[in-house]
Amino acid sequence: MTVSTAIARLNAADAEFARHLDHLLSWESVSDDAVNQRVLDIIKGVRERGDAALVEYTQRFDGVEASSMADLIIDRARLELALTRISPAQRTALEKAAERVRVYHERQKQDSWQYTEADGTVLGQKVTPLDRAGLYVPGGKASYPSSVLMNAIPAKVAGVTEVVMVVPTPRGEVNELVLAAACIAGVDRVFTIGGAQAVAALAYGTESVPKVDKVVGPGNIYVATAKRHVFGQVGIDMIAGPSEILVVCDGQTDPDWIAMDLFSQAEHDEDAQAILVSPDAEFLDRVAASINKLLPTMERAGIIEKSINGRGALIQVRDMQQAIEVANRIAPEHLELSVADPQAWLPQIRHAGAIFMGRHTSEALGDYCAGPNHVLPTSGTARFSSPLGVYDFQKRSSIIFCSEQGASELGQTASVLARGESLTAHARSAEYRILDQDQGN
Structure with missing residues (x-):
């Protein structure tokens, strides 16, 4: 050549x-009309027919002989078997990489915080991990065990209760390194499905695939297009x-x-x-x-x-x-x-x-x-976005507690601003808490 x-x-x-x-x-990462319509049809099929659609699409697109979803589920024992099938050098490399990734991401973990003002008002932020995260991993020859570590470990460090991995196995090709990486990273459930149908299953749930809160991980144009369409139903990491x-x-x-x-x-x-x-x-x-x-x-x-x-x-x-x-x-x-x-x-x-x-x-x-994550912003988006991290698997809730005095003082400020916006119910709601009731008339 x-x-x-x-x-x-x-x-x-x-x-x-x-x-x-x-x-x-x-x-331009925008899909053409044909790809876009095909993805929409696949998402619709998964939403309407659940597991049956997943089995059908996996047979059609991946050439996998599957009669039911039971054929597309990998249990924990199979992940542990993969650890014995890879070479000792490969296992050592995966474990060393996983430990370095884990140590780095532990430093990103955010804790809840509060502070108390002089009048007793308490303000703060409650940091909570997502309940469930979905990890898309390319399969077949384009297999990346490193992506399993980079996506699953931050989720686990964040405290995500359940990490669900989807990985296609075209023509039945199973990558032992990917399964071994999933075992080491602590992935909880694995389904051998891929493409837009896997993204749809994670976003909406089926009889077998649980609905997740966020979908992360790289994929082809069909995966990227599906992630665009399900965003809002679930969170996504990025369109890479x-x-x-x-x-x-x-x-x-x-x-x-x-x-x-x-x-x-x-x-x-x-x-x-x-x-x-x-x-x-x-x-x-x-x-x-x-x-x-x-x-x-x-x-x-x-x-x-x-x-x-x-x-x-x-x-x-x-x-x-x-x-x-x-x-x-x-x-x-x-x-x-x-x-x-x-x-x-x-x-x-x-x-x-x-x-x-x-x-x-x-x-x-x-x-x-x-150690740092290799899931990174592309196409100039580093101007406003960051690498995948523990913070992507945590959400933040504001905490506000007002003492009687604090509610009275803040209520006066809120009253003026609310009436300035012609939102009378807002104003009166705040005014009820003002200690000098004459100000609320």
């Missing part, structure tokens, strides 16, 4: 740079676009390392995006040479080639300050600061899903075992 790249070269000094960068970054990496380098890192870091995201799929920004034009040339040298050695060379040629870029900037400006403009999912002193530049980074500091910190470590 012959592979080669013609990765785009951009220069921030060019008058048309902003337009070219916007074109490079543009990504293709994977992205942005490397900012001062030109002193081994160009082979940088090329492979770009490949690490490009190999996900043809729409993934890998960009390098550097003030050193000669270094960009060296990385381009490394890309062409190393690409033929890659197992997924065809995918990488299409990704690099279609959405990749090498961007020359004036200096490191401008490199940071470009990084903030892109707001990448993964940002590598492959520079001598990354800590010095960190305060200037405003938008990034995860920031990998220094030459030795490859993005791949974050994907598997560093």
Whole structure:
């Protein structure tokens, strides 16, 4: 197989740079009409026919011979069996990664709090875990045991009572690593269903699949479209676009390392995006040479080639300050600061899903075992959203307790504002609690 790249070269000094960068970054995750209608039909089928629809769709779309939902349920004993079927090295790696993910996310856990004002009024916040979370995991050849850990462990740390996992097994292909990861992460129930039908089952419930409060986890366009439609019925984590990496380098890192870091995201799929920004034009040339040298050695060379040629870029900037400006403009999912002193530049980074500091910190470590979550905002949404975390599985309720004196004082303020909005019942409700009743007439 012959592979080669013609990765785009951009220069921030060019008058048309902003337009070219916007074109490079543009990504539409919106489903076409055909996909949208098909998903709506599937959701309707699951809502109306429950388990029967799930069995039918699993037979049709996944090629699985199932006569009832009983054939699509994996019990705890089967998860424990998977632990014995993977290699000792794989089990050790899963357990080590799980422990690191758990320790990191324990630090995110929020507790309830209250404070008491001088007049006895108590204000606060009650933090409560979700009752039940649904985890979608891709199945078959595109199987990601790391995603099981990254989605299930924060939920468990948050205190979610029950984590329900759905994972398709196309043509009956069961991934033992995925099941072993589910066992280690403490997943409570597993169903071998996928696609829009699995999302619908989690959102609305069926005779066998319990209704959840939130659906998390990656999937294809049908899964993403279904998540859009069920949002509101349940919570969702995000609508994720293709994977992205942005490397900012001062030109002193081994160009082979940088090329492979770009490949690490490009190999996900043809729409993934890998960009390098550097003030050193000669270094960009060296990385381009490394890309062409190393690409033929890659197992997924065809995918990488299409990704690099279609959405990749090498961007020359004036200096490191401008490199940071470009990084903030892109707001990448993964940002590598492959520079001598990354800590010095960190305060200037405003938008990034995860920031990998220094030459030795490859993005791949974050994907598997560093500890922070690898479910990250894509397509520029790091401007306003955050990595998946324990906080996604906790909800917050405000606490308000008024003493007699506090209710009287607050009531006077509320009365004025409510009457200003012509909401008389609001005003009178507050005024009843005012100690000097003359103010309520």
